Every structure is written in structure tokens, then in C-alpha cells.
Amino acid sequence: MAETLVSERPAAGTAEIARGFREAREKRERRARLLKHIFLIILSFIMLYPLLWMVASSLKPDNQIFGRLSIWPTDFVWQNYVDGWFALRESFTTFYLNSMLVTVLSVVGNLISCSFAAYAFARLDFTLKKFWFALMMMTLMIPYHVVLIPQYVLFLNLGWVDTYLPLIVPKFLASEAFFIFLMVQFFRQLPRELDEAAMIDGCSPYKIYWAIILPLSLPAMATAAIFSFIWTWEDFLAPLIYLNDIKNYTVPLALRQFVDAESQSAFGQLFAMSVLSLLPVFIFFVVFQRFIIRGIAMTGLK
Amino acid sequence: MASISLKNVVKKYGTVEVVHNISLDIHSGEFLVLVGPSGCGKSTLLRMIAGLEEITDGTISIGDRVINDVPAARRNLSMVFQSYALYPHMSVRKNLAFGLTNLKMPRDEIERRVGEAARMLQIGELMERKPRQLSGGQKQRVAIGRAIVREPELFLFDEPLSNLDAELRVQMRVELASLYNRLGTTMIYVTHDQVEAMTMATRIVVLSNGNIEQVGTPYELYNFPRNLFVASFIGSPRMNLLQAVPSDAGPEIEDFGTLPLTGESITGTALTVGVRPEQFTVGTGGDVTAHGKIVLVEYLGSEVFVHVALPSGKTVMVKVPGNALHKSGETIDLSISARDAHYFGADKLRIPVFDQKAAA
Amino acid sequence: MQRSLAKNTPGYVFLSPWLIGFICLAAGPILASLVLSFTKYDMINPPQFVGLDQYEYMFTRDRRFYKALQVTFSYVLLSVPLRLIVALAVAMVLDKAIRAIGIYRALLYLPSILGASVAVAILWRQVFAGNGVINTVLAQFGIQGPNWLADPNVSLLSLVALSMWQFGAPMLIFLAGLRAIPNELYEAAEIDAASPVRKFLRITLPLLAPVIFFNLVLQMIDAFKTFSSVFIISNGLGSPADSLLFYTLYLFNEAFKFFRMGYASALAWVLLLIIAAFTFIAFLTSKYWVYYENERD
Numbered sequence: 001m002a003e004t005l006v007s008e009r010p011a012a013g014t015a016e017i018a019r020g021f022r023e024a025r026e027k028r029e030r031r032a033r034l035l036k037h038i039f040l041i042i043l044s045f046i047m048l049y050p051l052l053w054m055v056a057s058s059l060k061p062d063n064q065i066f067g068r069l070s071i072w073p074t075d076f077v078w079q080n081y082v083d084g085w086f087a088l089r090e091s092f093t094t095f096y097l098n099s100m101l102v103t104v105l106s107v108v109g110n111l112i113s114c115s116f117a118a119y120a121f122a123r124l125d126f127t128l129k130k131f132w133f134a135l136m137m138m139t140l141m142i143p144y145h146v147v148l149i150p151q152y153v154l155f156l157n158l159g160w161v162d163t164y165l166p167l168i169v170p171k172f173l174a175s176e177a178f179f180i181f182l183m184v185q186f187f188r189q190l191p192r193e194l195d196e197a198a199m200i201d202g203c204s205p206y207k208i209y210w211a212i213i214l215p216l217s218l219p220a221m222a223t224a225a226i227f228s229f230i231w232t233w234e235d236f237l238a239p240l241i242y243l244n245d246i247k248n249y250t251v252p253l254a255l256r257q258f259v260d261a262e263s264q265s266a267f268g269q270l271f272a273m274s275v276l277s278l279l280p281v282f283i284f285f286v287v288f289q290r291f292i293i294r295g296i297a298m299t300g301l302k
Numbered sequence: 303m304a305s306i307s308l309k310n311v312v313k314k315y316g317t318v319e320v321v322h323n324i325s326l327d328i329h330s331g332e333f334l335v336l337v338g339p340s341g342c343g344k345s346t347l348l349r350m351i352a353g354l355e356e357i358t359d360g361t362i363s364i365g366d367r368v369i370n371d372v373p374a375a376r377r378n379l380s381m382v383f384q385s386y387a388l389y390p391h392m393s394v395r396k397n398l399a400f401g402l403t404n405l406k407m408p409r410d411e412i413e414r415r416v417g418e419a420a421r422m423l424q425i426g427e428l429m430e431r432k433p434r435q436l437s438g439g440q441k442q443r444v445a446i447g448r449a450i451v452r453e454p455e456l457f458l459f460d461e462p463l464s465n466l467d468a469e470l471r472v473q474m475r476v477e478l479a480s481l482y483n484r485l486g487t488t489m490i491y492v493t494h495d496q497v498e499a500m501t502m503a504t505r506i507v508v509l510s511n512g513n514i515e516q517v518g519t520p521y522e523l524y525n526f527p528r529n530l531f532v533a534s535f536i537g538s539p540r541m542n543l544l545q546a547v548p549s550d551a552g553p554e555i556e557d558f559g560t561l562p563l564t565g566e567s568i569t570g571t572a573l574t575v576g577v578r579p580e581q582f583t584v585g586t587g588g589d590v591t592a593h594g595k596i597v598l599v600e601y602l603g604s605e606v607f608v609h610v611a612l613p614s615g616k617t618v619m620v621k622v623p624g625n626a627l628h629k630s631g632e633t634i635d636l637s638i639s640a641r642d643a644h645y646f647g648a649d650k651l652r653i654p655v656f657d658q659k660a661a662a
Numbered sequence: 663m664q665r666s667l668a669k670n671t672p673g674y675v676f677l678s679p680w681l682i683g684f685i686c687l688a689a690g691p692i693l694a695s696l697v698l699s700f701t702k703y704d705m706i707n708p709p710q711f712v713g714l715d716q717y718e719y720m721f722t723r724d725r726r727f728y729k730a731l732q733v734t735f736s737y738v739l740l741s742v743p744l745r746l747i748v749a750l751a752v753a754m755v756l757d758k759a760i761r762a763i764g765i766y767r768a769l770l771y772l773p774s775i776l777g778a779s780v781a782v783a784i785l786w787r788q789v790f791a792g793n794g795v796i797n798t799v800l801a802q803f804g805i806q807g808p809n810w811l812a813d814p815n816v817s818l819l820s821l822v823a824l825s826m827w828q829f830g831a832p833m834l835i836f837l838a839g840l841r842a843i844p845n846e847l848y849e850a851a852e853i854d855a856a857s858p859v860r861k862f863l864r865i866t867l868p869l870l871a872p873v874i875f876f877n878l879v880l881q882m883i884d885a886f887k888t889f890s891s892v893f894i895i896s897n898g899l900g901s902p903a904d905s906l907l908f909y910t911l912y913l914f915n916e917a918f919k920f921f922r923m924g925y926a927s928a929l930a931w932v933l934l935l936i937i938a939a940f941t942f943i944a945f946l947t948s949k950y951w952v953y954y955e956n957e958r959d
Contacts, residue, residue: 066798132684145930
């Protein structure tokens with residue numbers, strides 16, 4: 001049957017028709033691709049425009065910032081950065097050091113405590129495990145505002161207000177369930193036979209965590225570290241509540257102080273400091289983009 | 303070297319019992335294979351011996367020592383996993399040495415043992431590589447090496463060859479057998495592949511649904527299957543099972559006729575007569591004969607599998623030498639000799655008609 | 663006994679930091695705020711038990727409570743669907759193997775990573791100012807834009823825009839979801855001569871439903887939590903005319919501006935119940951519109 005069908009037409013004819021179809025299709029696909037690229041380029045530009053505008057404005061004199069469409073500064077006012085840096089009672093050097101301290105300790109705390117909890121949930125067997133796991137997942141949903149007041153009362157009574165302890169200690173107690181979840185997802189992908197082989201090779205559960213699970217989870221640890229860095233760096237609510245003395249301010253608090261103190265006049269300086277405050281996050285994003293995107297795909301969160 | 307003894311071992315997951323009351327003695331220095339279809343409990347049994355699964359009830363002892371509560375690391379055994387379970391972040395050398403460093407063994411002793419294993423398995427030039435840089439067969443060797451260096455009393459293998467391609471599997475089978483001959487250590491080996499079981503084992507345990515069906519040497523299992531399950535599980539192609547009704551003249555087999563076989567052992571209401579594919583005689587040379595039609599011929603070179611449809615519609619498989627010429631559609635005579643067949647009662651258990659004589 | 667101790671010890675050792683944190687920083691505070699919600703507490707005098715008075719006040723007389731609910735719900739119901747629709751649309755454009763996908767993905771995701779910061783909130787204030795970027799662009803087309811942040815009728819739109827600007831995160835999740843749909847399904851549909859619209863409605867949407875559902879719940883919870891951007895954009899007051907009085911902001915001010923800790927705790931519990939109810943409804947109804955591939959009927 002098939003043989004007769006083909007032999008009714010000359011072979012060259014069929015090939016030509018097929019080529020025609022293929023070419024038409026390729027042309028259509030090329031045009032669709034081109035349209036997609038144009039769309040994406042315009043979209044990316046719109047998305048980035050506010051950020052570019054901020055960077056440009058940080059280099060302009062205040063009277064040239066508003067009411068113009070062109071963002072390119074006519075003359076570059078680098079002085080905005082210098083003046084902005086020293087505009088508040090404390091210089092931004094202090095705020096950056098404070099932010100760094102809080103962020104680094106928070107990252108360390110998150111990595112240790114969350115990987116502990118994740119290892120227990122993903123690999124160990126103990127009574128009430130499912131119960132605790134369900135509770136942990138529920139804390140993912142609870143807004144910080146719900147626990148805010150009692151936590152504040154607690155830390156006030158401990159004498160921790162206006163220190164960094166309320167910002168850091170919770171991180172050592174695995175208070176960010178997101179990271180536990182991220183690591184649980186990752187640990188579960190590691191073959192269980194590795195743990196079993198290690199068990200037979202004489203490892204305790206503690207040694208398995210240290211010698212097997214942790215070295216194999218560096219990608220997940222990196223993802224958690226990056227997110228933890230970015231979120232802590234940008235965190236506003238907790239510092240707002242717990243830090244009073246301007247000497248203790250983190251960068252976001254200082255920026256807010258800036259808005260209150262100078263907002264109506266020194267926009268160039270305000271934008272200059274805003275740009276600087278985003279710089280570490282931006283650098284992290286550019287360098288570690290791969291880990292960030294994988295982390296999101298892995299958990300389906302954030 | 304160690305003997306292992308299982309007494310009334312039970313394993314439950316929640317309320318589901320997957321291993322029922324198993325007792326088994328494993329002799330020192332034997333190569334015992336646990337075989338059965340998937341889900342029969344063979345891996346669970348092995349993992350209980352290894353200490354990777356808790357024992358719900360009963361006792362397991364190695365030598366005189368009950369090891370129910372002894373952690374895996376202190377049972378003085380080593381295990382080769384199906385997926386090899388090599389530590390991906392360690393070099394081959396570190397993989398081999400890892401267990402020994404955990405034992406706080408002196409460094410020169412570790413080096414001696416690792417070197418020896420590397421020589422024995424010919425993986426010397428791979429020592430600094432990471433597992434992902436190894437081929438399947440090389441990974442397999444390293445996994446075995448990691449088991450050897452600990453010089454354990456007992457080796458456990460959990461389907462170690464099932465991730466290899468067919469050719470490599472045959473080669474590794476030979477190597478494992480010669481390794482066993484060299485070390486003489488007790489080995490317990492789990493597989494679902496009865497060819498592996500038959501070729502390597504000194505003794506085989508056939509399991510199904512969490513029960514032991516039969517324990518015996520490959521020869522015993524093949525020639526004296528204790529019940530219908532073992533009869534049809536061991537041997538490839540499978541044994542043909544024919545329905546028969548006992549009568550005064552002997553068992554009357556559908557399509558074939560009455561076998562001239564009388565005696566008190568063949569009683570009851572129903573009977574199954576088992577005939578292995580090579581136990582048929584082509585032609586009328588046996589005790590009873592059926593007249594069938596060839597429906598399919600599988601030519602394998604050294605031998606030929608002939609599928610024959612009998613008048614009742616039942617199809618049997620016959621194995622004949624490769625030089626025999628048969629064509630699909632032809633008619634053929636098949637006959638059975640009473641002495642060659644296996645007999646199973648209504649309770650599915652073997653009726654030992656000729657066993658004493660044959661075994662002797 | 664000894665056996666169960668040995669079995670449980672490592673698990674609880676590793677779990678202990680979380681367990682302490684959970685009890686002291688989550689479970690304990692949630693219960694404590696329930697207790698506090700039945701009291702008047704100003705942090706100077708000891709809490710004073712008032713029973714359900716504060717809840718009664720909240721539901722019957724507190725007009726700002728209702729205003730806060732209205733603002734927050736309007737925001738959630740506007741911003742979440744918009745953000746998800748944009749995210750899905752862009753993800754579908756990105757999905758079919760296209761050159762430089764990595765660059766687009768990164769550029770479009772960047773606002774999500776920066777969006778929660780104070781700096782971006784400051785930026786947004788100026789973008790939507792009377793003489794800000796938006797109005798400058800509109801002026802090119804001869805449109806006189808409103809003073810976005812001073813006009814209570816439109817001020818919420820600036821925050822909805824900020825939320826849409828951050829569609830990158832759900833976009834990445836959708837991308838991962840789209841990747842998981844086997845290409846054979848589309849090829850089969852192609853052979854069956856299905857139109858692109860039908861392919862979207864009959865293949866993409868049903869198979870993506872679990873991901874959409876998951877995103878919906880998470881984004882809703884996230885939207886309820888919105889705080890720092892509103893705080894900066896509305897000067898911490900919810901102004902103009904309470905049109906940006908987000909629930910979280912109202913709660914925060916009651917607690918840390920007016921030190922009505924008891925009342926703020928009651929507000930916190932109501933927020934908790936609202937989020938729980940939303941999540942519950944989403945999960946309850948999911949079986950009617952979410953198709954899980956490995957589900958049996």
C-alpha cells in the first residue's frame with residue numbers, strides 16, 4: 001500500500017514539496033523568534049528603566065532630576081556620593097559595617113541551624129517527626145507581624161533592645177523555615193544508599209552529616225547563603241523595631257532616616273546612597289545568579 | 303569468617319508484615335544467594351542482617367553474638383550496593399580508605415590494605431579519580447574494593463550487577479565468583495536474576511511474599527523443586543505445568559493420556575505434572591505421547607525453543623538441539639517419560655515419586 | 663526504652679536549634695499574642711484583662727480597621743492576579759528555546775531581588791511623584807497625570823505597579839513548570855491540528871495548574887505581608903487619607919507608635935485567621951481545579 005502511494009509521484013516532486021513546507025515553516029518560526037526578541041528587549045528596558053533612572057539621578061544636580069525624559073546626566077555630580085555618605089550624624093561607613101556584621105552573622109546562623117533541622121527532617125528517624133515537619137511548614141505561612149509583639153516583649157525583658165541580638169539570635173534558631181525547606185528538598189535528592197554505606201563504614205549520624213551530606217550540599221548551601229545575605233541586607237522591619245541609636249543603624253534604617261531628614265531637598269544624595277545600598281545585592285545577584293535561579297526552581301518558593 | 307543464624311525473624315512496616323517468621327542458618331564460608339521476584343522481602347532480609355533495618359521480631363546472630371541491637375558499623379560486615387553508593391566527593395583512594403580511617407586504623411595499615419585491594423581488582427591507575435569519572439564496571443570494582451579493605455567476616459551484596467550491561471554482568475559474575483574462591487569469606491547475595499543465583503551460589507534461598515519457599519544447592523533446586531513456585535521460578539525457559547487427574551491406572555494427563563505410574567503417593571483429586579522444556583522427547587519414544595502443532599520457533603543457535611499447541615489449546619515449550627529443523631505450522635509428536643517428570647499435589651507441594659533413586 | 667532513646671537522640675540533637683526557636687519565637691509568641699489580645703497593655707503598666715472588649719471594638723466601632731481591611735484586600739485582589747498573569751505570559755514567551763534566555767531571565771528577575779529594599783521604595787516614591795518619571799512619560803503623549811501619591815483614589819495603584827514590577831519570581835517558577843511539560847504532548851496536539859489557543863487551554867493550563875495554585879497561595883500570603891515599601895512610600899502613616907493604610911502598617915502603628923500592644927495583638931490574631939482562611943479555602947477548592955498528574959480517581 002505504502003509503496004504504491006509513493007510511486008504515484010516522481011520522487012523529486014515529493015522532496016520539493018517537503019522542502020517548500022519546511023522553508024515556509026522556518027520562515028514563520030524566524031519571524032516569531034524575532035518578534036519575541038523585540039518584545040523581550042522592550043520589556044527588559046521598561047523593567048530596568050526605573051533603576052537606570054535612579055543611577056542617573058544619583059549623578060545629577062537636584063534641579064535636573066525631575067521633569068526630563070532623557071536620563072543621561074549633562075554633567076556628572078560625583079559629589080552627591082561624598083555628600084550623601086556624610087549627610088547624617090554618623091557616616092555611612094558605620095551603617096555599612098553594622099549591616100555587614102548583622103548580615104554575615106545571620107548567614108552563618110541560618111546555614112548552621114537550618115541545615116541541622118533539614119538533616120533531621122530529611123534523613124533521621126525520630127518520634128513526632130511528621131508532626132514537627134508539619135508545624136515547620138506552617139511557620140512558612142505565618143506573617144512576622146503575628147509574632148512581633150510578644151517577641152518584642154521577650155527581647156525587651158532580656159535587655160536585648162538596641163543590640164543586634166534580636167536580629168541575629170533567631171537566625172541561629174532556624175527561624176527562617178524557607179531555608180529548612182530548601183535544604184530538605186536538596187538533601188532528599190541525595191541517594192540514601194550513601195548514608196547507608198557510610199553507616200556500614202562506621203559513621204555515626206553526626207559524622208554522616210559532616211562528612212557526607214554537608215560536602216555534597218554545597219550548591220544548596222550557596223543558594224541559602226545568597227538568599228540569606230540578600231534578605232538580611234534588605235531587612236527593614238526588625239531593625240526598625242529593635243535599633244534605636246543611630247550608631248547601631250543598618251543601611252536601610254539610615255536611608256529611611258535620610259528620607260525623613262532631607263527628602264525635600266537633596267535628591268541626588270538620597271539616590272546616591274540608595275544606589276550604594278543596592279550595590280552589594282546587585283553584585284551578589286550578578287555573580288551568583290545561577291544559584292539563585294536554581295534555588296527558586298528547586299523549592300518553588302519566593 | 304562467620305556463620306549467621308536467623309531465628310523467627312519478622313519485619314513489619316506499620317501494620318504491613320513484609321517478612322514472615324523466617325528462620326535460616328547460614329554456614330561459615332558459604333556463598334548464599336537470596337533470590338525471588340521483586341517485593342519478596344529478599345532485600346529487606348539482607349538489610350536487617352546489615353543493620354540498616356530494624357528487626358521487628360526474632361533474633362539475628364553472627365557467630366554466637368545476637369546482633370539485633372548492634373549498629374551496622376560494629377557488625378564487622380561490609381556491603382556492596384546496587385547503585386554502588388560511592389561517595390561522589392571523594393577520590394577512589396579516599397572511598398576505599400574512608401571506613402578504615404573511621405576505625406582509627408594506623409596509616410600504613412590503611413595504605414597496605416588499600417594497595418592490596420587496588421592490585422587485586424586492577425584499579426591501581428584509577429586511585430585519584432572521582433567516581434563520576436569512572437565507567438560502570440570501574441565503579442563496581444571500586445565498590446567491591448571498599449568492601450574488601452575492611453576484611454570483614456561477612457560480605458553482603460544487594461543486586462550489585464543489575465546496573466551493568468549484559469556483557470559486563472557476565473564478566474563481573476566470573477570475577478565475583480573467583481573473588482569468593484580466593485577469600486573464602488561468607489557471602490550473602492541478593493538478586494532477582496536466577497541465572498546469577500544458579501551460577502554463583504553454593505546454596506540458594508528462594509523467597510516469595512516474605513516466606514522461604516526452599517533452601518538448597520542449585521542442583522537440588524533445579525532437580526527437586528519443593529513446590530510449584532520454585533519449580534516455575536527456577537529454570538529458564540520455565541517448566542511446563544500440565545494438569546492431570548489421578549486414576550487407578552496412573553495420572554491421566556490432558557492431551558497426553560495416562561502415565562503408567564501407580565503407587566500410594568499419587569492420590570488426591572488433582573495433580574500437576576511438571577516437564578522442563580528439555581525433558582520432552584520429540585517423537586513417540588516416551589511413556590505417553592501428544593500430537594501438537596508448532597506455533598512458533600525461536601532459533602538461538604545452540605538450541606531451539608519450539609512452542610507447541612496441544613489439542614486442548616494449551617501451549618508448551620520444548621527445547622531441542624540447534625541442529626534440529628522445525629518449522630512453524632508443522633505437526634509434531636511430543637512424549638513424556640514418567641521418570642523425567644515432576645509431580646505436585648493439590649497442595650502445590652512436590653510428590654517425591656522417583657527422588658530417592660535419582661538423588662542416590 | 664534504651665533503644666528508643668538511641669534512636670531518637672540524633673534526630674532531636676539536630677532538631678534542637680529549630681525546636682527552641684519554634685517554641686520561643688513562633689509557637690510561644692503566637693499563644694502569647696492570643697493572651698495579650700484579651701488585655702490592654704501599654705508596656706509600662708502590667709496587662710489588664712478586658713475580655714473580648716477589644717475584638718468588639720474592632721468589629722463594631724473601629725472604622726480604621728475596616729479601612730485597613732479594604733485597602734489590603736483591594737491590594738491583594740489586584741496585585742496578585744496581575745502579577746501572576748504577567749509572570750505566566752512572560753514565562754511562556756521565554757519558554758520556547760530562545761537565544762539569550764539566560765540574560766532576559768536575569769534582567770527580568772532583577773527587580774524581584776531588589777524590590778523589597780528601602781532603596782527601591784524610595785525610588786518608587788520619586789517615580790510616582792507629581793513630577794516623577796511616570797508623569798514625565800505621560801506628558802510626552804499630552805496626558806496630564808495625577809499626583810499619584812497625593813490622590814487617595816489612585817495612590818494604591820503605585821503599590822500595585824511595584825508588585826507587578828516584581829513578577830520575576832513567579833515567572834521563574836512558571837518557567838520550571840513549563841519545562842516539566844513533556845514536549846510530546848504539544849507534538850501530539852500539533853498532529854491533532856490543535857490551535858495555539860486550544861493548546862494553551864487544553865495542555866499548558868491544566869498541566870500547570872498545580873504550579874499556578876502553589877504560586878497563588880504563596881503570592882497571596884506574601885501580599886498580605888507587604889510592609890516596608892508601604893511604610894516608606896506612605897511616610898509610615900498610610901497617607902494620603904488612609905488610602906495606603908495596609909493592615910500590617912496599621913498593626914505596626916498601633917503597637918509601636920501608640921503602644922496599644924493588646925489591641926495590636928488582637929489585630930495580629932485576626933490577620934493570622936485571615937491568612938489561614940485564605941490558605942484553607944485555596945487548598946479546599948484546589949481539588950476542583952488543580953490536576954495532579956499522578957492522581958488516581
